[in-house]
Amino acid sequence: MTDIAILETEISTAIAGAPDEAALEAVRVAALGKSGSVTALLKTLGGLSPDERKVQGPAINGLKDRVNAALNARKEGFKGAALDAKLATETVDVTLPVREAPAELGRVHPISQVIDELTAIFADMGFAVAEGPDIETDDYNFTKLNFPEGHPAREMHDTFYFNPKPDGSRLLLRTHTSPVQVRTMLKQKPPIRVIIPGRTYRSDSDQTHTPMFHQVEGLVIDKTAHLGHLKWILEEFCKAFFEVDNVKMRFRPSFFPFTEPSLEVDIQCKRDKGEVRFGEGDDWLEILGCGMVHPNVLRNCGLNPDEVQGFAWGMGIDRIAMLKYGMPDLRPFFEADVRWLSHYGFRPLDFPTLAGGLSA
Ligand code: DAH
Numbered sequence: 001m002t003d004i005a006i007l008e009t010e011i012s013t014a015i016a017g018a019p020d021e022a023a024l025e026a027v028r029v030a031a032l033g034k035s036g037s038v039t040a041l042l043k044t045l046g047g048l049s050p051d052e053r054k055v056q057g058p059a060i061n062g063l064k065d066r067v068n069a070a071l072n073a074r075k076e077g078f079k080g081a082a083l084d085a086k087l088a089t090e091t092v093d094v095t096l097p098v099r100e101a102p103a104e105l106g107r108v109h110p111i112s113q114v115i116d117e118l119t120a121i122f123a124d125m126g127f128a129v130a131e132g133p134d135i136e137t138d139d140y141n142f143t144k145l146n147f148p149e150g151h152p153a154r155e156m157h158d159t160f161y162f163n164p165k166p167d168g169s170r171l172l173l174r175t176h177t178s179p180v181q182v183r184t185m186l187k188q189k190p191p192i193r194v195i196i197p198g199r200t201y202r203s204d205s206d207q208t209h210t211p212m213f214h215q216v217e218g219l220v221i222d223k224t225a226h227l228g229h230l231k232w233i234l235e236e237f238c239k240a241f242f243e244v245d246n247v248k249m250r251f252r253p254s255f256f257p258f259t260e261p262s263l264e265v266d267i268q269c270k271r272d273k274g275e276v277r278f279g280e281g282d283d284w285l286e287i288l289g290c291g292m293v294h295p296n297v298l299r300n301c302g303l304n305p306d307e308v309q310g311f312a313w314g315m316g317i318d319r320i321a322m323l324k325y326g327m328p329d330l331r332p333f334f335e336a337d338v339r340w341l342s343h344y345g346f347r348p349l350d351f352p353t354l355a356g357g358l359s360a
Contacts, residue, residue: 259291
């Protein structure tokens with residue numbers, strides 16, 4: 001075997017045995033680099049006679065070309081293997097179900113959803129949303145609403161009071177959303193058309209009462225607003241909210257210090273094994289209190305009862321949420337249990353709209 005043939009076998013074996021690209025590069029340098037074995041052979045050509053060169057020249061150059069070709073082939077092989085490995089680790093199984101993104105996992109609390117539903121319905125009737133603080137003065141929560149000092153109606157509210165201030169006055173946690181009526185009338189000139197959703201507090205707790213609960217108040221003040229308008233608004237609201245074509249409502253005389261006359265409203269329903277259905281049956285369910293705003297309240301808020309009049313109503317939000325979505329117990333509403341929330345909560349992008357459907 002010639003020296004060239006021996007060298008070629010050695011180099012071929014080294015190329016075939018190189019485990020990675022770095023080892024292959026070392027083989028290339030050892031053969032074709034400045035002081036490589038093939039390069040050394042090429043350098044000997046200069047010192048040969050023309051006849052010897054004719055034989056050795058093609059032989060050594062042929063060796064160089066074959067070594068180059070073998071190196072390139074092995075290099076391509078490494079590249080292909082790297083790509084195959086990459087493709088194998090990055091395969092996507094398009095038949096797998098899509099994982100829920102974090103934003104999709106969160107749920108909107110039924111109370112928030114119901115407040116959005118209420119707002120959509122009343123916004124469609126031209127109502128704005130008004131808000132007030134949870135911590136109120138006795139004046140706004142009671143006195144301006146025509147609860148005289150020492151009046152027994154104050155006792156009905158089981159009020160949470162703060163410690164008295166040096167001047168003897170006491171702040172309290174508002175017992176209803178009605179003080180925001182006062183705030184609105186003091187701030188805004190009639191015509192007024194607002195709804196007031198918010199938190200309210202009373203010292204009371206059982207299956208259907210929690211110390212914190214939610215109400216939505218409505219207030220309309222202009223020159224001619226009357227009980228006929230109120231009745232229509234409440235009927236339209238109930239139909240839209242409970243998503244039924246017909247609701248029978250019953251207006252019963254009642255008493256609230258801030259309205260005259262005062263009424264309580266029941267809706268017709270059917271109770272069946274703990275389930276309540278609307279628009280049928282012959283049971284009645286009380287859902288709200290309402291009435292014409294008392295002239296004393298108008299006066300207390302700087303309005304002249306000979307010039308303006310209006311009506312108001314107050315409704316428990318938790319109650320109507322329980323009814324609409326079939327939630328039997330009020331207490332889990334406020335327990336922050338994610339299992340309850342993932343069952344009863346709403347998807348974050350399911351905005352209730354009248355056009356798209358409230359609870360669709
Ligand atoms: N504030 C009353 C309550 O919490 C509910 C209510 C009754 C509100 C009649 C009103 C109304 O605006 O006119 O029991």
